[in-house]
Amino acid sequence: MTAPRVVLVSGNGGSGRSTLAAATAALAAAQGRRTLLLAADDPHRTVDRLVGAALETAPAELAPGLWAARLDPQSAFRDAATRLLGRAKPLFDLLGVDPLERDELSALPGAGHLALLDALRTHGAAGTHSAAGGWDTVVVDAPPVAELLAALALPEQLDRYLGRLVPEQRQAARALRPVLAAVAGVPMPADWIFEARSWAAAELAQVRAVTDAPGTTVRLVVDAPAGPHAVAALRSARAGLALHGQRVESLLVNRLLPGVVPSVPQSTDAIAGPLRQAQQDQLAVLRAEWDVPVRAVPHLGHEPQGWPDLDALGLAGKAEPGESEPGEYQPSASAPWAVQDLLDTPDRVLVWRIPLPGAERPDLDLVRRGDDLVLGVGAYRRTLTLPSALRRCTVSGAALRDGVLAVRFTPDPQLWPRG
Incomplete structure (x- = not known):
């Protein structure tokens, strides 16, 4: 359906x-x-x-x-908090405290x-x-x-926070936990932390699907x-x-x-x-x-x-x-955020085109932080994870024209494949 x-x-x-x-x-x-x-x-x-x-x-x-x-x-807050508290039961047991009852919960800001x-x-x-x-x-x-x-x-922000708390490499190493703990002395979170992270990720994925x-x-x-x-x-x-x-x-x-x-x-x-x-x-x-x-x-x-x-x-x-x-309503089938490959041209750049209809140049704010691009438009901000090819580049310029922000990336010689 x-x-x-x-x-x-x-x-x-x-x-x-x-x-x-x-x-x-x-x-x-x-x-x-x-x-x-x-x-x-x-x-x-x-x-x-x-x-x-x-x-x-x-x-x-x-x-x-x-x-x-x-x-x-x-009611929605109490339902969500009840589900979350149920997932956090191992933590309450570890601390020796009783979780809050549903009637004790009051909606937060x-x-x-x-x-x-x-x-x-x-x-x-x-x-x-x-x-x-x-x-x-x-x-x-x-x-x-x-x-x-x-x-x-x-959902996007919470998913980013979850990725920082329990990174993918930690989840991938879960099966090797006994070996890592015994041989290398690497501390690994308890199983319930992995399970809670997977549950939260699935919940957020369902919301983002809509x-x-x-x-x-x-x-x-x-x-x-x-x-x-x-x-x-x-x-x-x-x-x-x-x-x-x-x-x-x-x-x-x-x-x-x-x-x-x-x-x-x-x-x-x-x-x-x-x-x-x-x-x-x-x-x-x-x-x-x-x-x-x-x-x-x-x-x-x-x-x-x-x-x-x-x-x-x-x-x-x-x-x-x-x-x-x-x-x-039938949305456009074209990719709205496209990376244009101009490496074979004299400019030798990649251009990430981001549609921003209504944006004005004085309101734009652009900051590169590692593998992320923090983009602000007036009072609104979003942290964007760079496509893999752009992570090996440096930002060399940006221009707003006809409601589309074009961010130029120049390959970093230290990271870009030779030849």
């Missing part, structure tokens, strides 16, 4: 992302896809009021083909990030089943971009009219998402006045004229700058509530002819 299509709907607080996440899910269900709406960042229960139901942690069917559930960071990742692993993996079969589409009412990226970056899947994309929401600072923040958010390998599939410009959206008749209210013109100008600028669909969503004249309003908003954000709906 193929993995469901996962759509992460994100935007600043107050932009209407919860409403448009619900509208996206309603549209997908109306088009015949088994759809799950996941309220992952909805502390004021906006989604409950929109759909007229009190959502629980277990998915409940709200309409034909549409289920919905709510994240509970407290960052528990919401763990709850989101656990929900993505549970509902976004291939073979996930609902009461009516496998999910076709999972729509997530996600946190703002900075918080969303903090959550999505966790977050890194080609069918997992981000749908950004911006409230109109957004001023220059908001547009710059939106551009920076897209660059941060690209840095962590997350694909933006569309941009929804929300709460546009009548006359800005062609299907809505224009009002004769003279007071709204300057605002309408500002929204039209901004919509045109965004469509000229962004290379993904920019869709106009109208202001309904009232606070959205109920299925008719969600249907209207979903249809307004619907794909234009020739575009793909969330359940139909």
Whole structure:
């Protein structure tokens, strides 16, 4: 069974992302896809009021083909901590202490990030089943971009920490532990440490299989009219998402006045004229700058509530002819992060091309640390492990052009094969 299509709907607080996440899910269900709406960042229960139901942690069917559930960071933290404490039982036995009971556990800061990742692993993996079969589409009412990226970056960061604590060579030498301990006097961790490391690695791999899947994309929401600072923040958010390998599939410009959206008749209210013109100008600028669909969503004249309003908003954000709906999205098959071999040219370099749409040169930060490349884009940072060929090179330059960062590597004569 193929993995469901996962759509992460994100935007600043107050932009209407919860409403448009619900509208996206309603549209997908109306088009015949088994759809799950996941309220992952909805502390004021906006989604409950929109759909007229009190959502629980277990998915409940709200309409034909549409289920919905709510994240509970407290319960998710207790579940994860209980599993972890069970794995750490040998350590507690060694120390002679009793592990905490489930009721004694209280969610720590960052528990919401763990709850989101656990929900993505549970509902976004291939073979996930609902009461009516496998999910076709999972729509997530996600946190703002900075918080969303903090959550999505966790598996990679934790996997890196695990690799430092119990390196691969130590795991490979596990079978030789009796010999190493007796002959060479090399200390080796106990078996339960290896088992815990393998278990944690498997858990993280399951999460990354969803977050890194080609069918997992981000749908950004911006409230109109957004001023220059908001547009710059939106551009920076897209660059941060690209840095962590997350694909933006569309941009929804929300709460546009009548006359800005062609299907809505224009009002004769003279007071709204300057605002309408500002929204039209901004919509045109965004469509000229962004290379993904920019869709106009109208202001309904009232606070959205109920299925008719969600249907209207979903249809307004619907794909234009020739575009793909969330359940139909087909990502590019080309490798997004490619190493170009120019060793046979006069330059004699390798070039690592990293797509960073929205990035600006003053916001870039690039540092080589051993076999890693630490790349920063504004407030977002990521540590990248260099491909094997680039580890035997030195960084000789970098350039940002047309949304692609090209990092040049020159072979190190001391490490590069001769001839």
